[in-house]
Amino acid sequence: MDIRFESAGASFGARVAVEPLTLSLTEHRLGIIGLNGSGKTTFARMINGLMKPTTGKVLVNGKDTREAKAALADVGFIFQSPQNQIILPIVRDDIAFGLKGRGLSKAEIERQVERVLSRFNAEALADRRAHELSGGELQIAALCSVLATGPDILILDEPTNQLDLRNRVLVQKTIEGLEENVVVITHDLELISGFERVLLFHDGKLAADAPAAEAIARYRELAA
Numbered sequence: 487m488d489i490r491f492e493s494a495g496a497s498f499g500a501r502v503a504v505e506p507l508t509l510s511l512t513e514h515r516l517g518i519i520g521l522n523g524s525g526k527t528t529f530a531r532m533i534n535g536l537m538k539p540t541t542g543k544v545l546v547n548g549k550d551t552r553e554a555k556a557a558l559a560d561v562g563f564i565f566q567s568p569q570n571q572i573i574l575p576i577v578r579d580d581i582a583f584g585l586k587g588r589g590l591s592k593a594e595i596e597r598q599v600e601r602v603l604s605r606f607n608a609e610a611l612a613d614r615r616a617h618e619l620s621g622g623e624l625q626i627a628a629l630c631s632v633l634a635t636g637p638d639i640l641i642l643d644e645p646t647n648q649l650d651l652r653n654r655v656l657v658q659k660t661i662e663g664l665e666e667n668v669v670v671i672t673h674d675l676e677l678i679s680g681f682e683r684v685l686l687f688h689d690g691k692l693a694a695d696a697p698a699a700e701a702i703a704r705y706r707e708l709a710a
C-alpha cells in the first residue's frame with residue numbers, strides 16, 4: 487500500500503472537512519479515529535477517489551485520484567451502512583456482479599464467488615437475500631463482494647457499528663486475518679488497539695499520527 491497525500495485537503499463549499507495534509511501511508515494496518523464530524527469518512531473517500539481533493543493531490547499506488555473517473559479499482563470500500571452497497575438481492579449474485587465486465591467466463595466468475603465465500607466460511611450466505619441478513623452477516627457479505635474484485639487496499643468505515651459481541655469478534659478476526667492492506671475507521675477503539683499507526687482527526691486536522699496507545703490517549707484527552 488502506498489498512499490500519499492500532498493497538501494491534499496477537502497472542502498464542501500466554505501466548510502473545510504479535511505485541512506490540507508502531507509502524509510505517506512505504507513503500513514499494512516492503519517486506524518482512523520476521532521469525534522463525529524471530524525473528517526474521517528471524507529479522508530477515507532479521498533483515498534479511493536470518491537472525494538477528489540479540493541486542494542493538493544492524493545496518489546494511491548502511484549495513481550493520481552484526480553485523474554480517475556470513478557473510484558479506484560485498487561481500493562475496496564465498505565461503507566458506514568453496507569446495506570447501501572449491496573446491489574443485487576441475492577448474495578451470490580451481488581458478489582458476481584462486481585466481477586462482470588472483466589472478460590471472465592461464467593465458470594470463472596462462479597469459481598471466484600465460491601472462493602471468496604469459502605475464505606470467510608460464508609457459503610451458507612450465498613443463496614440468502616441480502617436484505618434479510620443480520621448486521622454481521624451483511625458485513626461479511628459486503629466484505630466478500632468487495633474482496634472478490636481483488637483490491638490492494640480495503641477501507642472499512644465503522645465495520646463493527648451495530649454488531650453484537652459475536653459478530654464484532656468475527657469482524658475483528660476477519661480484519662486480523664486479511665492479507666490485503668486495511669484502513670479501519672472506527673469508534674470501537676479496541677478494534678484498532680494493536681495497530682502500529684493510528685491517525686486521530688479533530689476538526690478536520692490531524693491531532694495525532696502515532697501508535698494506537700498514544701493516539702487513543704490523545705483522543706481521550708480531546709474528547710473529555
Ligand SMILES: Nc1ncnc2c1ncn2[C@@H]1O[C@H](COP(=O)(O)OP(=O)(O)OP(=O)(O)O)[C@@H](O)[C@H]1O
Pocket residue numbers: 498501502503520521522523524525526527528529
Ligand atoms: N456531502 C457533504 N456535504 C457537505 N458537508 C459534508 C458532506 N460530507 C461531510 N460533510 C461535512 O464534513 C465534515 C466531516 O464529515 P465526515 O463525514 O468526514 O466526518 P466523520 O469523522 O466521518 O464523522 P462520523 O464519525 O460521524 O462518521 C462534517 O462537518 C460534515 O458535516
Ligand SMILES: [Mg+2]
Pocket residue numbers: 526527528566643
Ligand atoms: Mg464517518
